[in-house]
Amino acid sequence: MKRFPINQGVPGFKFAGISAGIKGNSLKDLGLIFAEHPCSAAAVFTKNSVKAAPVLVCAEKTKNNSVQAVLVNSGNANACTGLQGIKDTYRTSDTLSLQLGLNRTLIAPFSTGVIGVKFPVQKIIKSLPRLIKNLSAENSKSFAESILTTDTCIKTSALKDTINQETVKVLGIAKGSGMIMPNMATMLAFIVTDISIEKKLLKSILKEINEKTFNMISVDGDMSTNDSVIVLSSNLSKTAVTNKSSNAYNLFKKMLHRAMKELSEMIVRDGEGATKLIKIRIKNAKTDSDAKKAAFQVANSCLVKTAFFGEDFNWGRIMGALGSSGASFDMNHVALFINNISAVKNGQGIEKNILRLKKTIKKREIDLLIDLKNGNKSCEVSTCDLSYEYVRINAHYTS
Amino acid sequence: MKRFPINQGVPGFKFAGISAGIKGNSLKDLGLIFAEHPCSAAAVFTKNSVKAAPVLVCAEKTKNNSVQAVLVNSGNANACTGLQGIKDTYRTSDTLSLQLGLNRTLIAPFSTGVIGVKFPVQKIIKSLPRLIKNLSAENSKSFAESILTTDTCIKTSALKDTINQETVKVLGIAKGSGMIMPNMATMLAFIVTDISIEKKLLKSILKEINEKTFNMISVDGDMSTNDSVIVLSSNLSKTAVTNKSSNAYNLFKKMLHRAMKELSEMIVRDGEGATKLIKIRIKNAKTDSDAKKAAFQVANSCLVKTAFFGEDFNWGRIMGALGSSGASFDMNHVALFINNISAVKNGQGIEKNILRLKKTIKKREIDLLIDLKNGNKSCEVSTCDLSYEYVRINAHYTS
Numbered sequence: 001m002k003r004f005p006i007n008q009g010v011p012g013f014k015f016a017g018i019s020a021g022i023k024g025n026s027l028k029d030l031g032l033i034f035a036e037h038p039c040s041a042a043a044v045f046t047k048n049s050v051k052a053a054p055v056l057v058c059a060e061k062t063k064n065n066s067v068q069a070v071l072v073n074s075g076n077a078n079a080c081t082g083l084q085g086i087k088d089t090y091r092t093s094d095t096l097s098l099q100l101g102l103n104r105t106l107i108a109p110f111s112t113g114v115i116g117v118k119f120p121v122q123k124i125i126k127s128l129p130r131l132i133k134n135l136s137a138e139n140s141k142s143f144a145e146s147i148l149t150t151d152t153c154i155k156t157s158a159l160k161d162t163i164n165q166e167t168v169k170v171l172g173i174a175k176g177s178g179m180i181m182p183n184m185a186t187m188l189a190f191i192v193t194d195i196s197i198e199k200k201l202l203k204s205i206l207k208e209i210n211e212k213t214f215n216m217i218s219v220d221g222d223m224s225t226n227d228s229v230i231v232l233s234s235n236l237s238k239t240a241v242t243n244k245s246s247n248a249y250n251l252f253k254k255m256l257h258r259a260m261k262e263l264s265e266m267i268v269r270d271g272e273g274a275t276k277l278i279k280i281r282i283k284n285a286k287t288d289s290d291a292k293k294a295a296f297q298v299a300n301s302c303l304v305k306t307a308f309f310g311e312d313f314n315w316g317r318i319m320g321a322l323g324s325s326g327a328s329f330d331m332n333h334v335a336l337f338i339n340n341i342s343a344v345k346n347g348q349g350i351e352k353n354i355l356r357l358k359k360t361i362k363k364r365e366i367d368l369l370i371d372l373k374n375g376n377k378s379c380e381v382s383t384c385d386l387s388y389e390y391v392r393i394n395a396h397y398t399s
Numbered sequence: 400m401k402r403f404p405i406n407q408g409v410p411g412f413k414f415a416g417i418s419a420g421i422k423g424n425s426l427k428d429l430g431l432i433f434a435e436h437p438c439s440a441a442a443v444f445t446k447n448s449v450k451a452a453p454v455l456v457c458a459e460k461t462k463n464n465s466v467q468a469v470l471v472n473s474g475n476a477n478a479c480t481g482l483q484g485i486k487d488t489y490r491t492s493d494t495l496s497l498q499l500g501l502n503r504t505l506i507a508p509f510s511t512g513v514i515g516v517k518f519p520v521q522k523i524i525k526s527l528p529r530l531i532k533n534l535s536a537e538n539s540k541s542f543a544e545s546i547l548t549t550d551t552c553i554k555t556s557a558l559k560d561t562i563n564q565e566t567v568k569v570l571g572i573a574k575g576s577g578m579i580m581p582n583m584a585t586m587l588a589f590i591v592t593d594i595s596i597e598k599k600l601l602k603s604i605l606k607e608i609n610e611k612t613f614n615m616i617s618v619d620g621d622m623s624t625n626d627s628v629i630v631l632s633s634n635l636s637k638t639a640v641t642n643k644s645s646n647a648y649n650l651f652k653k654m655l656h657r658a659m660k661e662l663s664e665m666i667v668r669d670g671e672g673a674t675k676l677i678k679i680r681i682k683n684a685k686t687d688s689d690a691k692k693a694a695f696q697v698a699n700s701c702l703v704k705t706a707f708f709g710e711d712f713n714w715g716r717i718m719g720a721l722g723s724s725g726a727s728f729d730m731n732h733v734a735l736f737i738n739n740i741s742a743v744k745n746g747q748g749i750e751k752n753i754l755r756l757k758k759t760i761k762k763r764e765i766d767l768l769i770d771l772k773n774g775n776k777s778c779e780v781s782t783c784d785l786s787y788e789y790v791r792i793n794a795h796y797t798s
Binding site: 047048049050059077080082114115116117175180225238261302303307309310312314315316317318319323324329331332344346347348349386387388390391392393395 | 446447448449450476478479480483513514515517544624633701705706708709711713714716718719722723728730731733743745747748761785786787789790793794
């Protein structure tokens with residue numbers, strides 16, 4: 001598996017990203033992915049019961065149909081906008097379908113930004129001709145820029161591999177940096193590939209990988225109304241994935257997994273105000289659910305996150321979070337390792353390692369291994385620390 | 400019901416608070432409440448499965464026995480200290496019992512402070528004679544000071560009332576300002592009264608009121624290893640509470656409820672870095688559990704808390720938190736009121752009230768009423784905002 005420059009694109013796809021004035025400045029805020037032909041499409045959405053209008057519309061559209069174009073705006077979430085919000089979503093995507101000469105079912109809509117503000121239909125419709133004109137196979141960077149909100153950088157993963165003697169490409173583009181919690185809070189990810197694959201198989205792969213990647217990250221424990229991940233395959237490659245036992249299936253799955261894992265880590269690394277990437281690995285939990293509960297309780301503890309921000313070796317807070325997670329374990333058996341240095345054994349601190357531990361927590365990447373010694377289940381969650389900057393960003397987001 | 404100055408004390412009780420050098424400076428960190436006779440005692444403790452040594456010991460001691468003295472230290476939690484921590488707890492409280500000439504079962508031990516640091520047995524034992532010498536009926540302020548950690552002020556509630564022609568007093572003294580979440584994270588509360596009441600009845604009242612007061616506050620969603628609430632009655636008043644249908648029962652319950660409610664709100668108001676007290680009231684939830692889930696999801700949302708800190712009227716984050724709570728409701732029916740001003744109706748913002756809402760969120764106290772319109776259950780949770788100061792305090796606590 002190798003990387004490729006994102007401006008080399010993926011056969012069958014064109015990209016565009018422009019400023020439509022939604023953000024009220026000159027930043028890009030309207031993006032389009034257009035495929036030459038209808039694509040196999042699979043998508044997953046937020047589990048928040050307060051769903052944004054585009055999530056409701058897009059889930060309906062992608063359920064059984066192909067997708068040929070993806071329309072995304074940033075700066076406005078079109079969430080908590082009632083029936084009008086749904087009408088507005090249809091209005092913009094239907095207008096786009098007319099201008100592209102496509103059946104209206106083939107357009108998948110996405111939005112991200114402030115919740116509860118009227119959707120800027122006119123600004124979007126007025127900008128569609130310019131957006132279409134901007135389309136090109138090399139333009140994925142503009143698209144990646146157009147979907148950002150509080151992100152400080154674009155997030156892309158471009159991988160290629162030879163499968164059955166043919167080159168297959170996967171290009172993933174994501175946004176997200178706050179309100180990040182399992183079930184993909186405030187994150188959007190668009191992944192295009194040229195491999196030949198049917199909708200049903202693509203969907204099963206996406207669901208499986210999503211559970212291990214985008215659903216295993218957390219910035220602040222808040223789940224958004226707009227999260228969405230969509231994978232489109234142009235089916236232009238001669239390499240086809242037809243069943244789960246094939247070599248092509250396994251290789252493609254590996255590519256998609258790597259792309260989605262990379263994007264999800266980029267989101268955490270760019271977590272609002274984050275200064276550290278913290279990987280929390282739970283080992284030897286009694287059940288899968290216990291492993292997940294323990295990992296997310298530690299990942300979402302404000303006290304653990306501020307301690308890491310302060311580079312303060314306060315392992316008691318990790319124990320406190322574990323104890324309140326509801327996971328089953330004996331506190332007198334727990335072991336903790338930070339960057340492979342033993343910090344806690346049998347529930348008690350290893351005093352002789354304190355100097356080494358104080359040094360290692362100054363690193364930008366923290367690997368926190370927690371051995372619950374109560375079974376054989378494991379899981380891995382990525383998170384970031386909680387800084388002054390997180391508070392600054394979020395205290396003044398709408399105004 | 401009236402207030403009384405705390406230095407007037409409660410018949411039957413003496414208090415002391417001194418510096419034993421546990422905090423490494425001259426601040427008070429060792430406290431004692433001593434009763435003339437064994438008291439009826441009821442206590443509740445943290446539900447965190449990682450319990451501090453004093454919690455384990457105190458729960459065992461108070462289960463069936465009376466209590467005549469309460470020994471508290473701040474600056475060290477004696478948590479995650481293994482078997483040695485338990486031995487150390489017995490050692491200090493047994494030494495105290497000898498010096499006071501009491502049966503060792505009559506001493507209830509409590510600790511609060513940093514987790515995972517060896518318990519300073521010698522410092523405490525060396526200071527016990529001075530602590531006992533410091534005892535006086537007027538000294539409750541010194542005791543209140545000796546139990547503080549990151550608190551910025553002492554927390555007391557002193558109430559008296561005439562019940563059956565006799566004056567009855569309730570004096571509550573608490574500490575706590577971070578790691579506060581249901582099940583009383585990092586908080587200690589000591590309540591003394593002179594009413595005559597049996598252990599069993601006292602326990603049932605404490606449990607009931609605790610659920611509505613200390614278990615309905617949250618600062619940061621983190622639950623501590625050391626939380627404890629204990630009520631002691633000297634039984635010196637001629638007024639006796641003998642059964643649940645008596646007038647004395649109802650009046651005493653009201654006093655205790657008010658004292659515990661006041662103390663719990665003081666804890667939230669003094670929440671680490673808090674600039675606002677936010678009361679979240681859920682109305683018309685389908686079940687009690689739904690009401691609680693919805694209230695705590697909003698109370699613990701970093702995005703909601705930072706928005707209030709920034710005095711930024713971002714109601715979409717409240718909707719987002721509600722939707723991820725797991726409570727059952729229809730997002731198109733939800734209504735929100737902030738300080739009695741309608742903010743959201745049928746899931747959508749009330750634009751005409753925006754100026755008034757932007758003004759009201761600048762207040763120090765926020766009353767957030769959320770009507771789920773899906774049943775008739777309600778609940779109330781108190782929390783605070785999330786500020787730079789919270790991050791500062793918690794990034795540098797142990798060092």
